[in-house]
Amino acid sequence: MNENNNLSSKKCEACSTGTIPLHGNELFELMKAIHPDWSLDNNTKIIRTFRFKDFMSALNFVNKVGEVAETEGHHPDIELSWGKVKVILLTHKIHGLSINDFIMAAKIDDLAI
Numbered sequence: 001m002n003e004n005n006n007l008s009s010k011k012c013e014a015c016s017t018g019t020i021p022l023h024g025n026e027l028f029e030l031m032k033a034i035h036p037d038w039s040l041d042n043n044t045k046i047i048r049t050f051r052f053k054d055f056m057s058a059l060n061f062v063n064k065v066g067e068v069a070e071t072e073g074h075h076p077d078i079e080l081s082w083g084k085v086k087v088i089l090l091t092h093k094i095h096g097l098s099i100n101d102f103i104m105a106a107k108i109d110d111l112a113i
Helices: 004-008 024-032 055-072 099-111
Strands: 039-041 045-051 077-081 084-089
Touching: 004 099, 045 099, 055 077, 055 084, 055 099, 084 099
Parallel strands: none
Antiparallel strands: 039 045, 045 084, 077 084
16 A cells, blocks of 8 residues: 555546556556555456445545545546445446546545545
């Protein structure tokens, strides 16, 4: 997880339709650079569930994630429920994972501190 600060300082860049999704060693090395609570799902998306003391705390976190997503131009799928927020990252345009997903994960990790 040492590279998290490095990832969170980067900026998401638009992917083109022909971009190849991350796979293999590159994917697994990037997984090491984010919080260990992120899980890799079918090599196509990363998922993390954040827990909070109540609904409003969870909602405030969602709003912060939304602000970062707008700034970066890279938007996660978010599920909000009482005391819980599930964040799902993938690059829809390429139907898989790009470096942008890991940059966003690192930035979201920073919000959870």
